Amino acid sequence: MGLSGISLLTTTYSLILQHQSLLLCLRAKGFGLDLKKDMEGVDYLSDERKKAQFDVEAMKIAWAGSLEAFQLSDRMAKLVANDPAFEKFTRPMLGRKELIKNTLRKAAHGWKLIVDLRLTEEEAKWLRLYIDEPAYTDLHWGMFIPAIEGQGTEEQKKKWLPLAKKMQIIGCYAQTELGHGSNVQGLETTATFDPQTDEFIMHSPTLTSSKWWPGGLGKASTHAVVYARLIVGGEFHGVHGFIVQLRSLDDHSPLPGVTVGDIGMKFGNGAYNTMDNGVLRFDHVRIPRDQMLMRVSQVTREGKIMQSDVPRQLIYGTMVYVRQTIVADASKALSRAVCIATRYSAIRRQFGSRNGGPETQVIDYKTQQSRLFPLLASAYAFRFVGEWLKWLYTDVKERLAANDFSTLPEAHACTAGLKSLTTSFTADGIEECRKLCGGHGYLVSSGLPELFAVYIPACTYEGDNVVLLLQVARFLVKTVSELGYKKPVGTTAYMGRVASLMQNNCAVQTAEGWLNPGAVVEAFESRAARMAVRCGQQLAKYENPEEGFAELSADLVEASIAHCQLIVVSKFIEKLQQDIPGKGVKQTLEVLCYVYALFLLHKHQGDFLATGYLTPKQASLANDQLRTLYSKVRPNAITLVDSFNYTDHYLGSILGRYDGNVYPKLYEAAWKDPLNDSDVVDGFYEYVQPILKQKLRTAKL
Ligand SMILES: CCCCCCCCCCC/C=C/C(=O)SCCNC(=O)CCNC(=O)[C@H](O)C(C)(C)COP(=O)(O)OP(=O)(O)OC[C@H]1O[C@@H](n2cnc3c(N)ncnc32)[C@H](O)[C@@H]1OP(=O)(O)O
Numbered sequence: 001m002g003l004s005g006i007s008l009l010t011t012t013y014s015l016i017l018q019h020q021s022l023l024l025c026l027r028a029k030g031f032g033l034d035l036k037k038d039m040e041g042v043d044y045l046s047d048e049r050k051k052a053q054f055d056v057e058a059m060k061i062a063w064a065g066s067l068e069a070f071q072l073s074d075r076m077a078k079l080v081a082n083d084p085a086f087e088k089f090t091r092p093m094l095g096r097k098e099l100i101k102n103t104l105r106k107a108a109h110g111w112k113l114i115v116d117l118r119l120t121e122e123e124a125k126w127l128r129l130y131i132d133e134p135a136y137t138d139l140h141w142g143m144f145i146p147a148i149e150g151q152g153t154e155e156q157k158k159k160w161l162p163l164a165k166k167m168q169i170i171g172c173y174a175q176t177e178l179g180h181g182s183n184v185q186g187l188e189t190t191a192t193f194d195p196q197t198d199e200f201i202m203h204s205p206t207l208t209s210s211k212w213w214p215g216g217l218g219k220a221s222t223h224a225v226v227y228a229r230l231i232v233g234g235e236f237h238g239v240h241g242f243i244v245q246l247r248s249l250d251d252h253s254p255l256p257g258v259t260v261g262d263i264g265m266k267f268g269n270g271a272y273n274t275m276d277n278g279v280l281r282f283d284h285v286r287i288p289r290d291q292m293l294m295r296v297s298q299v300t301r302e303g304k305i306m307q308s309d310v311p312r313q314l315i316y317g318t319m320v321y322v323r324q325t326i327v328a329d330a331s332k333a334l335s336r337a338v339c340i341a342t343r344y345s346a347i348r349r350q351f352g353s354r355n356g357g358p359e360t361q362v363i364d365y366k367t368q369q370s371r372l373f374p375l376l377a378s379a380y381a382f383r384f385v386g387e388w389l390k391w392l393y394t395d396v397k398e399r400l401a402a403n404d405f406s407t408l409p410e411a412h413a414c415t416a417g418l419k420s421l422t423t424s425f426t427a428d429g430i431e432e433c434r435k436l437c438g439g440h441g442y443l444v445s446s447g448l449p450e451l452f453a454v455y456i457p458a459c460t461y462e463g464d465n466v467v468l469l470l471q472v473a474r475f476l477v478k479t480v481s482e483l484g485y486k487k488p489v490g491t492t493a494y495m496g497r498v499a500s501l502m503q504n505n506c507a508v509q510t511a512e513g514w515l516n517p518g519a520v521v522e523a524f525e526s527r528a529a530r531m532a533v534r535c536g537q538q539l540a541k542y543e544n545p546e547e548g549f550a551e552l553s554a555d556l557v558e559a560s561i562a563h564c565q566l567i568v569v570s571k572f573i574e575k576l577q578q579d580i581p582g583k584g585v586k587q588t589l590e591v592l593c594y595v596y597a598l599f600l601l602h603k604h605q606g607d608f609l610a611t612g613y614l615t616p617k618q619a620s621l622a623n624d625q626l627r628t629l630y631s632k633v634r635p636n637a638i639t640l641v642d643s644f645n646y647t648d649h650y651l652g653s654i655l656g657r658y659d660g661n662v663y664p665k666l667y668e669a670a671w672k673d674p675l676n677d678s679d680v681v682d683g684f685y686e687y688v689q690p691i692l693k694q695k696l697r698t699a700k701l
Pocket residue numbers: 125138139141142143173175176181182183184185215313314316317319320322325408409412460461462463464467471474
């Protein structure tokens with residue numbers, strides 16, 4: 001569609017919106033309510049905002065990472081929120097075809113803004129984030145381009161990146177197959193070198209070899225990085241990436257030998273159904289030899305395999321990159337849900353009314369606090385560990401460019417483990433936020449059902465969370481087994497003090513004693529070290545290490561979780577050792593840091609007790625301190641979620657509105673449902689009236 005088509009659509013769309021709100025006013029008046037009068041301009045959360053004990057503007061900067069990052073993100077959020085083309089409230093009601101067309105329209109409008117306003121890549125990334133609709137562009141920018149950047153030679157990058165970055169081609173990341181996802185080495189698609197023609201022949205030999213799941217593949221992509229078994233001279237040489245054109249650049253039809261389509265509807269309405277996850281089969285499709293991504297291995301014109309000195313694991317490098325971005329995204333998704341649940345918990349009142357006065361705000365119930373505040377603290381914890389992981393990834397990338405591969409295993413273990421830990425917790429956390437909002441949380445207009453439906457596949461894509469924790473376990477077991485002769489570094493450096501961590505027990509004697517970063521870190525280090533060493537000792541009893549690993553895998557997963565939780569706690573504490581300006585900002589973050597750590601300690605106290613590091617009394621003191629900490633969070637709760645700086649557009653939730661004007665807006669939204677277009681429902685005369693009018697022949701009923 002041309003750009004004039006897009007603006008016509010936008011105008012039509014805003015006319016529809018105006019028409020809807022007019023209808024709504026008339027209808028509401030019909031019920032004797034003047035909603036317009038009640039609704040506008042009042043901040044129902046202003047009393048809550050006055051309770052803040054810290055400088056909210058400074059906290060916004062601490063959350064964003066820097067003043068520049070805050071300003072950039074704020075500018076992009078407002079650009080999207082103020083543009084009617086990005087309206088999203090009708091999304092859950094659209095059929096699949098309309099949904100995809102709507103997403104294509106938004107992506108085109110987003111691209112027009114990027115070009116017209118000359119946005120930087122960083123600005124464009126935030127723009128796409130705030131458009132808040134999974135689209136083929138996520139995979140094009142998030143995986144296709146990084147795959148070429150990470151695995152292509154300089155020549156290949158020179159050829160393909162300009163085309164991709166100007167969007168003259170659209171690409172996706174085609175790795176997973178119908179029969180193979182986690183086991184990448186088990187992929188069946190073949191790329192056979194033909195020395196006669198200097199080409200690879202891409203082929204899907206079985207049904208299970210069909211590519212299945214790649215986002216953007218179904219309908220949008222013209223190209224893909226396809227992962228396939230390299231076959232040269234009749235021999236298999238491992239899985240590699242190949243750039244393959246799938247569709248004509250003239251009319252978008254599939255090229256000869258290519259069968260491609262969408263895999264069908266996914267969980268939830270709207271949600272991830274805006275994405276065209278696809279299926280792809282090749283029937284002996286030929287591509288030039290130079291379309292194999294050749295940074296790791298090269299195939300020469302003569303059909304020789306040449307290995308460069310980079311490790312073959314670099315073929316998995318795009319996954320390391322994306323797992324790192326997924327950790328940063330976890331804090332965004334969790335903070336959105338928490339923002340909604342916190343604001344609504346301050347508006348919602350139940351029970352406790354005295355002398356006809358108002359009922360109690362549900363946020364004041366200790367049970368509500370003990371469920372909500374750890375999620376709030378976790379959102380901040382994930383934000384800071386995400387920031388650290390980005391630093392780690394940047395460092396590894398620079399080292400790789402200089403052919404230093406020493407930190408790659410650590411980067412793999414950290415990205416895999418933290419991706420798993422943060423996405424599992426966030427998925428559960430969003431669902432908990434829905435429950436914290438009672439019945440209204442189940443309404444689509446709360447924003448929570450769609451957020452949940454969009455988010456949960458994060459536990460599966462980019463590596464199933466259990467499979468990834470098992471990777472961390474391998475890394476830990478290796479670290480433990482090498483302790484006698486190799487000094488552990490990075491996130492496993494604490495293992496170097498394993499003797500004292502195994503012997504020393506917790507010294508905390510009072511609830512206040514837990515407000516000590518050293519005591520907290522030592523508790524998490526001791527628990528993680530003891531669990532890893534215990535697994536190592538158990539493993540040593542097996543003659544066949546692989547058999548032992550499989551047998552003990554559930555325990556190994558728990559040890560990996562303990563290690564990853566230690567990383568998150570430590571990075572939060574390290575963040576607080578930095579200069580954080582603004583009245584009360586650091587002190588408030590310290591409270592959240594202790595909430596995060598002591599909540600985990602309470603939740604997993606079985607581990608801490610079983611490893612013998614804590615006594616039941618010390619565990620109980622931690623819980624006492626947690627209650628005190630919740631009281632400290634309470635006055636700051638609303639402003640802590642305001643500090644995320646989310647627009648109402650991005651939140652997409654009536655319950656989470658900034659002004660707290662929940663009930664009139666919920667009432668208004670109900671009347672926007674198409675079912676309320678008429679008083680008598682379609683189908684009434686066919687299916688309901690005949691029942692009402694029936695004359696029963698027997699008197700039995
Ligand atoms: C602005 C950015 C926006 C981004 C937008 C993105 C939005 C997201 C949308 C979602 C898109 C989703 C995409 C996908 O899902 S793509 C497909 C992802 N697939 C997977 O993740 C598959 C998971 N499986 C694997 O990663 C591996 O196969 C596995 C780790 C399980 C390894 O299996 P296996 O044991 O068979 O391993 P190998 O024999 O091949 O290798 C073992 C050694 O290699 C090391 N290793 C493994 N992985 C890595 C890695 N990624 N990096 C570095 N090293 C790695 C492993 O530790 C072993 O090392 P040792 O031999 O030394 O022990």
